Amino acid sequence: MIIEALYPEVCNLYGDLSNIRYLARSCGAEIVNTSLKETPRFVTEDPALVYMGTTTERGQELVRDAFAPHLEALRRRTENGGVTLITGNALEIFGEYIQDDGGNRIPMLGLFPTHAVRRMMNRYNSLYLGEFEGMKIVGFKSQFGHSWGDVGQGLFNTLRGPGLNPDVKPEGIRINNLMATYVIGPLTVLNPPFAKYLLGLMGVEEPVLAFEDAALDAYNTRVTEFSDPKRGLTY
Numbered sequence: 001m002i003i004e005a006l007y008p009e010v011c012n013l014y015g016d017l018s019n020i021r022y023l024a025r026s027c028g029a030e031i032v033n034t035s036l037k038e039t040p041r042f043v044t045e046d047p048a049l050v051y052m053g054t055t056t057e058r059g060q061e062l063v064r065d066a067f068a069p070h071l072e073a074l075r076r077r078t079e080n081g082g083v084t085l086i087t088g089n090a091l092e093i094f095g096e097y098i099q100d101d102g103g104n105r106i107p108m109l110g111l112f113p114t115h116a117v118r119r120m121m122n123r124y125n126s127l128y129l130g131e132f133e134g135m136k137i138v139g140f141k142s143q144f145g146h147s148w149g150d151v152g153q154g155l156f157n158t159l160r161g162p163g164l165n166p167d168v169k170p171e172g173i174r175i176n177n178l179m180a181t182y183v184i185g186p187l188t189v190l191n192p193p194f195a196k197y198l199l200g201l202m203g204v205e206e207p208v209l210a211f212e213d214a215a216l217d218a219y220n221t222r223v224t225e226f227s228d229p230k231r232g233l234t235y
Helices: 018-027 057-079 192-201 212-227
Strands: 002-006 030-034 049-052 084-087 097-099 105-107 114-118 124-132 135-143 145-149 156-160 173-175 178-181
Touching: 002 018, 018 030, 018 049, 018 192, 049 057, 057 084, 057 105, 057 178, 124 212, 135 192, 135 212, 156 212, 192 212
Parallel strands: 002 030, 002 049, 049 084, 084 178, 097 114
Antiparallel strands: 097 105, 114 145, 124 135, 124 156, 173 178
């Protein structure tokens, strides 16, 4: 079983590569790192999971340029039910454009019907609590931009914190088994039920997580803490 990490030399902020390290530790998968100058494995093979994490603003443009020749391959993978996870501002790379502080529109890949507005002098930091498939989702947000567009129900339903932008409840984007979210954490480490869900999609029967009992204890404590209306969201 292979998990492909796309462009880890630039998509590596906030420790989010631990998303796949935790999954690999839990199922014995091999992590294959694909650099900006390489053709992704998913173009010709079928990894159990393809992952892309948070990058810098310059990194977004580098990733856009490297990934553009492979966009149709990702469309086919998504149509066929392949599992893909995108976290942090990597989500914005797959929207239509990013509007910068000067009002300039930086073209992106256009897979999602969204656009992002970036405010470099106004970083947004927040806790996040949401719902997904009957389970609670906890995590953090640390971003310069928010996205707007019609994403239907999104990926998560927000209970506390901002959705895709502060004006909406849907958070993230889902197309079949392609899931994109601004939530960082790392997401799978903080949310063992979601990690198990992903492992199931990847074909792992009766998944058992690494350090499962400790992970669940920490998760349940965090859900209780984030659910408390007295607990502030921004930090």
